[in-house]
Amino acid sequence: MLNPLRQWRAKAKPLLSFSPQPLNFLFFTNPLSVSALESIDDEVSPIDTSDPLRFLARQIVTGFNTIGPRRVLCCPEFKTLVLSLNAKQVEDIIDFLREKNPKCAVVLFNLLKNDLGFQHCRISWFVVAHILAKKRRFNKLREVLQEFVDHEGSGSAPVLCELLLKRFRGWDSNGQVWDMLVSVYSRNELVQDALFVLAKMKKLNFQPFISTYNNLLYNLRHTDIMWDVYNDIMENGIRPTEYTNAILIDGLCKQYKMEDALAYFSEKERKDISPSLVSLNTLMSGFCKMGFTGVAKSFFCLMLKYGLVPDTYSYNILINGLCVAGSMEEALEFAYDMEKQGLEPDNITYNTIAKGFRLLGLVSGAWKVMQKVLLRELDPDLVKYTLLICGHCQIGNTKEGFKLLKEMFLRGFQMSIISYNVLLSSLCKSGRVHEAKKLLHEMESNGLNPDLTTYSILISGFCRQGEVEVAILLYKDMCSKQIFPNSFSHGAILSGLCETDTINVARMYFDSLVKIDLVVDVVIYNIMIDKYAKIGDVGEAVKLYMQIIEKGIMPTVVTFNSIIYAFCKMGKLAGARRWLEVMKVHGIVPSIVTYTTLINGCSEQGNTNGMLKLLWEMEAEAVEPNSITYTVVIKGLCKQGKMPESLEILDDMYCKGLLPDQITYNIIIQSFCRTRDIRNAFLLHDDMLMHNLQPSAATYNILIDALCQYGELKDADWLHTVLQNQGVRLSKVALTTMIKAHCAKGDVYKAKELFQQMAELGFNVTLKDYSAVINRLCNRSFIVPAKSFLHMMLYNGISPDEELCTMMLDTFKQVGEFSSAFELLSLMIKSGLLPD
DNA sequence: GTAGGGTTAG
Structure with a gap:
């Protein structure tokens, strides 16, 4: 599309060619036209055609009042005429109209801007802003200034202040325009600009509204500048509101200054200002995030003491805190209590609890306990059913989830969209997308309309399965129902697209998001950057990083981790280390993922010293290595054939209480197999069993593969039989390995038997x-x-x-x-x- | 003004 400004300029002609004659069409025989015309000038004077701009302004008013602005705009003559004006001339007309007919000024301003793409000059923007402020149309004023500031961008405050000061000083409602400008800058997170305007206002003795201060405080709550603004409020003798207090408390919590937050809260309490629900919710959230659920619960009690009624936020905050802390039982109790108090648990509640089950799912036997809690009262209600479905699905038992859904249906429960979403998500996660699509139709036929969550789950599910076409159809279907994705669902869809093999589709989608600009946050960038990192495209990953910085978006630790991954993947360790420094310069603390990625980079290059140095560095930065970190170290040692050292680290892990998992063992087992040390490989397999760790499909692939290659095929067959008797299913890879080995050895009969078995087990047997x-x-x-x-x-x-x-x-x-x-x-x- | 969700390491 052509730039509207350029379009305009291309059509602009010098004013000299302007002649009033062609405008006669704007005069109407309607008597109204006379009065309309008279109304704009105090003295009823004959039409003066010597000042063309003034004449045009009058005609515009006449036109607007008689046939309406839309139809005036449709007149080709009018359009041509107006398009021949430049911004300064339009400014004169608007300023003239401001006195005579301010409403017309605003209408003209908007028509030119929105319908003709006209670029107004700064003065016009401010003239209109003052008109709106005078009429106390503050919402409109905000909209106009918002658009203005969007256009002017970051760092524009000095210029705009200068203009306000020189051209508009003493105008009616000038203070409100200043005030709104601060508010709009701070809403746009242009904090420096907002502070600049605020300082100028102080000099002019304009007092900002408290809402403006609140706005600014909110955007500064992550920093210490918050206090400067707060002191400013106090010095100006402005009374802080409930909002002010809640924002300050939130800010302190966000800065992890819990003691200060408490002190501030108690200070207000001492001054007999009864706390607001929001302040208490904020404090609860802060303490929950620090892991102090006990403190959070006492705030919940405090609410009751103050006679405040906990709301959905209160419950969800506390439930989330308890879930993260692993106190699922209590979390569930609060969810029940919520319902008893007449507050329906919502999407957020269930999402939170589902996450809790997922976290707890890692602890063996936990689900059994939870199930008992859920079924304690014999007759489950809607909430309990939904929670049960959440639980079963989170531990991968979709079948039981379906059973419960059916039970709910038979017992006449009003089915909720949430139960369906939970099941859909479970199906999609296990790749059963077509069953999910069937369920979508089922829910629709039960009279439930799929929501944004439903579609996001399905779309990303199909993307992950590589069925982008179906995903696109669903996307279109969703949009046709006037359901539009938000940043979260865009993220889900984008990461789904990233799972498909070509990056182009994902990039196209990403580009379309960037183009509309509304929904692109750092996570969207992170997803795309990571995709480039995974395919080793360092250049494109860094390019996107630059875009983030240019846009003024703050990169996160994930952003840097992905970039570091890209450098490591390409073997550019020095580059990776440089990015570690860049990250620190941005004030972002390297995480366990950062270090593990770097250690893995060293391990891939056989650089033991580098690995050890990074481990020390981690220690110095107080980042505790986890079992993945140690696994990476083991991998590095194995790669160099340092088997005794690897086993030592394995022991260390147990000593430190960091439990090795299947992947840790598989790495060592595979390494032993590579050196044809099948005995030790099997000893480690036994060690797994001794530690109650079920070997994975990959473990047996490795062992079977080793037996087929270096050992006796008989032993492979024996292992296969033993596993079969134990009900352990071999993977297709393992079976294929055995089949190939039998073929090569000439045991056609055995090969055929295994081949048939592979098909019987439901594996997809291909041409390959x-x-x-x-x-x-x-x-x-x-x-x-x-x-x-x-x-x-x-x-x-x-x-x-x-x-x-x-x-x-x-x-x-x-x-x-x-x-x-x-x-x-x-x-x-x-x-x-x-x-x- | 307060709640979750989409992204990173073996």
Whole structure:
């Protein structure tokens, strides 16, 4: 699109060419026109055509009053005429109209700006602002100044103040315009500009409204400047409001100054100012975030003592605190209590509790206890059912969730959209997106309208499964229902798109978000940056980082972690370290993820010294390594064949109470297998069992693979049988490994048995699997079984590709199996695969 | 003015 300003200038002609004659169309025979015309001038004078601008202004008023602004605007002559004016001329007209007919001035200003894309000069903006302020239309005033400030951007305060001071001093409502300017700057988080205007106001003896101060305080609550503003309020003798206090408390909590927050709160209390619910909620939230749920609970009691009724915020804040602290039982009690007090738990409550279950799911046996709590009273109600569904889904038991949904339905409960969303999310997480889509239709037929959450879950689910087309259809479906994604759902969708193999689709979506600009926060950037980091595109990741900085968005620790990851992935360790410094310069404290990423970078390069140095550095910065950090260190040591050292670290982990998981063990086991030390590999496997750690599918893949390669195939078969008897299912990879090994050794019978088993277990057997087997059989000239596998493949509806056919054809020719060769040839011709 | 959710490491 062409820049409106340029468009305007292209059409602009010098005013000299202006002549009033063509404007006669604006005069109407309607008697109204006469009075309208008279109303703009005090003395009823004959039309004066010698001052063209004044004349035009009058005509505009006449037109607006007789046929309405819209229709005036539609007159091509009017448009042409107006488009020939420059900003200064429009400014004169608007200023003239301000005295004669201020309403017309505002209408003209807006029409030109919105319908013709006219760029007004600063004076026009302020003239209109003053008109609105005088009429006390503060919402409109805010809107206009908001747009003005958006346009002027950061650092514009000095220029605007200068103008206000020189051109508008003494105008009616000048103070309100100043005041609103502070408010708008601070809302836009242009704090420096806001403070600048505030200082000028002080010099002019204009007193800002307390709401303006509150606005500014809110945007400064993360910093100490908050106190300067607060002192300013006090010095000016302005009474702080409830809001002021709540913001200050929130600010102190956000700065982790809990004692100061408490002191401030008690000071107000001493002054007999009874605390507001919001202040108490804020304090609860602050203490919960610090992990002090006990203190938070006492504030809850304090509320009751003051006769304040806890609201949904109070409950959700406390429930969240308890969930994060692992006190699920209490969290659930509060959720019940909430309902008893007539407050329905909402989306936020359930989301929070679901997160609690998820966190608790890591503790074995916890769910059983929770289930008992939930079922303590025999008849579950809507809340309990929803909570139960949350719990089952979070531990991956979607089936039980469905059972409960059905039960709810049979017992005549009014189904809630939340239960469905929980189930949908569970299905999508396990990749069962098509079942999820069916459930969507079911909920719709039950008269429930899917909401933003529903669509976000499904869209990101389909994206993650690589079915972008379905996701796009759902997206369109959603928008057609007037449901528009917010920053959170955009994030969900974008990260879903990032899971698909091409980055282009994700980038296109990202670019479209950036273009509308409203919803792009740092997380959206983080998602995109991380995608580039994962594919090793350091350049693009850094480019996006630069964009963040240019836009004045504060990068987070995640932003830096992803960039550091990108550098490590490309083996540019020096670069990664430089970014660690950049991060510190921004005042962002490196996290455990930062250090683990860097250590992994060193470990990949076999740089043990680098790893150790980083471990010390972590210690110095008081960042405690976790089991992932140690696993990375073990990986590094294993890579260099330092097996005894690896085992030592494993012991250290147990000593420090950091439990190694399957991945930790798999790394060591694999390393032993690589050195053909199968004995030690199996000893570690036993060690896992001893520590109550169930080996994962990957563990058995590694072990089976090792047995097939270096050990006895018999042992692999034996392990397979043992696992089968224990009900442990081997992965497809492990089965394929065994099949290939049996083929290579010539045990066709066993290979076929395993192959059939693979299909029976529901694994998706592909052309690649068949090709791998047939290839090995052909290599050993096992013609009959090779043919038999080919037939099995054709029977199952899989056609061979050219590569497979050519390979078989060559084998058949070599061993003189001409009839088989001809048979294959005819098959190839039928399939359109003609040999050279 | 107060609550969660979308993003990072083995």
